[in-house]
Amino acid sequence: MMPSLFIAHGAPSLALEENAYTEFLQELGQTLPKPKAIVLFSAHWEATTQQVSSVAEYETIYDFGGFQPELYQIKYPAQGHAETTTEVERLFTEAGIPVQTDDVRGLDHGAWVVLRLLYPDADIPVVALSVNRYLTGEQQYQVGQALASLREQDVLVIGSGGTVHNLRRLNWGSNEIDPWALEFDHWLQDKLESWDTESLFAYDTLAPSAQAAVPTPEHFVPLLLAMGAGDRNKQATLMFKAYQLGNLSLSCWKFN
Template identity: 50%
Template sequence: MMPALFIGHGSPMMAIEDNECGVFLSNYGKVIGKPKAIVLFTAHWETEVLTISAVEGRYTTIHDFGGFPQPLFDMRYPAPGSVGLAEQVGKRLSEQGIPVQYDNRRGLDHGTWVVLSRLYPDADIPLVQISVQPFQTNEYQYRVGEALRGLGAEDILVIGSGATVHNFQQMRWGGGEPEQWAIDFDDWLVDRMNERDLDSLFRYEELAPNARKAVPRPEHFVPLYIAFGNGDPQNKPEVIHRSYEMGTLSYICMKF
């Protein structure tokens, strides 16, 4: 039985540097064990229609960033695709009224391969990468995850890869202790999730402290709702890791 996970992926440097979250993920992959397959929603792939990677063979690696050291650009994560799993996922979503389309060419962006290079560095687990639709409602995001409930019982790991507090304008590039406003925002989210207060969570923009500052644009935030919706509602949400970089960049990770 695999849980649903939300992973705060932060900077791509996590792939080659041992920050707190990177070290945690390297150990956590051993804790939960190796799944039969992985379905991952990445904040770095936005589409009008929910799009599912249906790739034959191995994925290419996309280095969708700039200004980082060469060793990061040398990284490759040649995980195998799975057309069969992609079609299975698409069928479940379509049956719940969620339109989907397929993509058989796109490689893995860093929202996917940075996280997985830490969790499962051997790149030998069949993988389906899925886009996000940040313009959709929060209720819709939860429903996407809910439509895929049961994959964990099939030993398929569902991951939402993004970030809760993700605002480049508010980062302190020199580092330092996390800002209290960022901590308060994450605290509010965790409390509401523990209470399964869906109404408040769906209205976080008006109810959560510092919401506009924490989430200026929701593409990194919506994978949290997808992972939450995918989790077993009988399980209590659990913060499995929490750290910050540059004052505000949240690496909070949750299990559902």
């Protein structure tokens, strides 16, 4: 059975970097069983009604500014997968989750930066999904849970975001990790590994430094979505953790 993954996508410039995290993601793509398709929730596609892509071939979206010119030359021409789009629609409908298809939108950097590191040949079909920051933590988990059976169909479920993601508090040029970022992620690791969903659903009031780590929830909710999709065995494994710019988390969690 395929795992469900949460992968931090960092800054768009991650696509050009060579470091321990990019090496890890490249190796991960080589060691995972080859999926039939990938279903990916991106923090950068927000909608209040769940969107499911039905694009045949994706354009590459450059939803950022001020980065290296080379970034804007990168293409990730992934194909869609009509069979998986239909199955995702069916599963959401069965779970009582309103759903709409989108046949226009390309892949934003929350999707293609991660996918390009995992599968540089763009040879795995992709179905992109939106996130809704206004749902409760329990509802986020239930959205992911609705897709759990995809893993039995050789479909890889990915939530792409970031556990500590506060652009206003980045420390440019810093090699030190901010204590508040570590404090939040240590709490988060404990709750994930013990599968303490009650605490996780209330992270914003229970976790130390939650307001600093998660000033807005759209980058955090892909973690709950991926966790929900991995609900069957309730096993969370931290595969990688590092930080850039003082507090921008680069982490990968596997849910089995």
